[in-house]
Amino acid sequence: MVTVLDYGAGNVRSVVNAIRSLGRDVRFVERPEDILQAERLVFPGVGAFGEMMRVLRHRGYVEPLVAYLNADRPFLGICLGLQALFQGSEEAPGEDGLGFLPGIVRRFRVDLAVPHIGWNGFRARKPSGLFHGLEGNERVYFVHSYYVDPEDPSVVLAVTDYSVAFVSAVQQGRVAAVQFHPEKSGPVGLKILENFLDGKAAPVLPPVVEPKTEPAKRIIACLDVRANDQGDLVVTKGDRYDVREQGHVRNLGKPVDLARRYYEEGADEITFLNITGFRDFPLKDLPMLEVLRRTSEKVFVPLTIGGGIRDYTDKDGTRYGALQVASEYFRSGADKVSIGSDAVAIVEEVLKAGGPTGRSAIEEISRVYGSQAVVVSIDPRRVYAASPGAVPHPVIETDTPGPNGERFCWYQCTVKGGREGRDVDAVTLARVCEDLGAGEILLNCIDRDGTNLGFDLELIRAVREAVTIPVIASSGAGCADHFLEVFTKTRAEAALAAGIFHRREVGIGEVKAFLHGKVPVRWIA
Template sequence: MITLLDYGAGNVRSVINAVESLGETIRIASSGEDILAAERLIFPGVGAFGNMMRILNEKGFAAPLKAYLAADRPFLGICLGLQALFDGSAEAPGVTGLGFLPGTVKRFETDLSVPHIGWNGLNARKPSRILNGLSGREKVYFVHSYHVATDDASAVLTTTDYGNPFVSAVQKGNVIATQFHPEKSGETGLRILENFIRPDVAPYLPIGMSGTTRLAKRIIACLDVRSNDQGELVVTKGDQYDVREDGEVRNLGNPAALAGRYYRDGADEITFLNITGFRDFPLEDMPMIEVLKQTSRHVFVPLTIGGGIRDYTDKNGRRYTALEVAAEYFRSGADKVSIGSDAVYIVEEYLRTGRRTGESTIEAIARVYGNQAVVISVDPRRVYVASPGDTPHPVIETDFSGPNGEGYCWYQCTVKGGREGRDVDAVTLARVCETLGAGEILLNCIDRDGTNAGFDIELINAVKGAVTIPVIASSGAGCVAHFHEVFTRTQVESALAAGIFHREEVPIGELKRYLSGKVEIRL
């Protein structure tokens, strides 16, 4: 029997599904007594350090958890479940951690993008049973802005490089914790979980776990999901956002089944963009929530969901906050949420007032779940001008002149599925969203969508140069060479595609084999 400590924040469904996929039964700890009665305890900490410790103390979980750890009983902490073991965190000054290990948690100081998001390697510092069966070449999934700093070298199990080496796993006796997410690390993560659950093999130091680890470029499969005319949720794809063909919504497959195929093919992440027209309220769109639940049962890489994540008032006058909507998606299996049109309205208000409210969708979700959980989906289109002085917006000098020979352009943000332009540019929007707490930018391009002409390198470089958070390139990929181009001509961490994967014009496995040896990739 495995006990899982769920303090009520974030996606623990994926951990449950991963453990159950190994044939084990899992029990949720709902009291301090459940913690103390556990045979093996898994603690997947999610979100922000201060919020986590507040809830642990309010629910009476902190004291029994400290007692369980002090007794050297089998424990696996994940992500914040590792950081909680230490004295405190720079993310929440003055908030005391569990103090099981000496040290503090600090924010990354690096020229690289923060959060550290994606697949990276492990350097083993000592033997451990959870590393059994690993060759040292595997990559595991990270998503965090803070990392542990400790002088207790004996507790360090693995390190990983991101600018500088950081502690990526610790072990003291039977207490083990990882900064990475084994439940989101595919077959490698499942092996690590199984090693924790069934410690019947002597530990050893894997051969080859040495040297510098490198963050892999991510390949993300995107599934646009909407209701067709028969009321079924299907994967579709538009040309310049038009998803109909001969009057019917294009049906490219079942969302959960297609996500499963991409996982088996090697996709590093799966993104669902729910483009269905909602009824009164997105939580009534239960089929999409069910898609997430079904997918997380057999897909063990990160899942992002976008669509309808904003404040709502239903027909009965009840108000639901964006935080409540996001919470339902997280509890159903999502790891990140993507905010689109609402981000544009939030930025417009910020630019009008010049101040943060603390209550916007971006700020509220980031405060509870951490900025790594908030993705901003930007849908810009080119607006050509003859000279930079013709617009107050940041412009670029473009190699692709406009219809009247214009040599400059700016990127206008759109809302409502690209149907309405706003007086906000993509560079400004990305900067403001980072200020408000977003952790990643999904950068689409209406001009390139469905064209197979390649990514808009000029747009990507303009936005990437304006922010310090990771950027996902999207729209326009038509062949394997386009991915190589975007990874070598820009500094983006990941690239996303939809139609070419759905139609199997570029299988993910074939794409990764092509990129292998050219850029750092997870195979």
């Protein structure tokens, strides 16, 4: 029996699913006394340090947690569950941590994108039972902007390189904690979790020690989902956002089955986009929630859900805030939510008002769940301009001139799945969303979507240079070489594709085999 500390924020479902997939029973901490009664305690944390500590204090969990840790009982902290062990965090000055280990939590100040999102390695510093069966060169999934800085070097279990070498795992006696997410790290993560749950393994040092770890470029499979004309939820795929063929919605398979297939083929993440999310829907029986619940039982890599993350009023007049909608998705197994149309409305308002309101969906969700949980999905369309002064938007000089020989263009943001163009450009949108607290940009391109012509490198370069958060390049992948191109000619951290994977034209394994040795990828042999 494993006890899981669910403090209300964060995505506990994934951890529980991973533990259950290993054949263990889970019970939750419901009262403070459940903590000291635990045989084996897992503390998964996602979100913001200050909010987490406030909830722990409010529920009376701090004292029993510290007593549990001081008694050297089996404990595994994950992500924020690692950071909580320390005295405090730069993320929430003045807010005390559990103080079990001396030291504080610091923010990354590096020349790479922050948050550090994706698959990276770890270098073991001392033997541990957690390392059984590992070779030492595995990659695991990280998503964080802060890292722990212990005062006592003897507690350091592993370090990871992300411009700086940071502590990615600690262990003192039977108390261990990791910055990465074992529950989202595929078979490797499940092995680490199993080692903790077994608790019997003698400490080992994995044999291979890489001189330095390197973040991998991520390959993401995207599933555009909507109801077809018969009312069944299907994965569809557009051609420049038109998903109909001879009047019918294209049907490329079932969402849960396809997600499972891509996980097994080595996808680093799966993204579901509810492409008709701009329509009104009943929150409680939203079919995408069930898709997420079922997917997260079998798929142990990060899941993003987009479409319909916004404030809205239900048919019966009940009003829901975007934060409530997002919370429902997180509880159902999502690790990140992606905001499309609403992000454009938010940015329009910010630009009009001359500053943030503090109440937008991006600000609210990132405050509670952390910026790493908020992706902004942009659906831009290229608009040509004869000269830089011809339009009231920042333009780029393009190598692909327009129909009338125009040498400049800007990228107009659209809403409602490309149905409506707005007076905001993609670069400004990305920049403002970063300021508001978005943790990642999913950069689509209507002109390239479904064309197999390759990514729009000019667009990706312009947006990536304007922000410091990771950018996912999307739309147009037609062959493995297009992925190499986007990773070598732009600074995109990840590339997403749909059509070529759905139609089995190129497999995810094939893309990775092609990239292997040229750019860092999570390699599944």
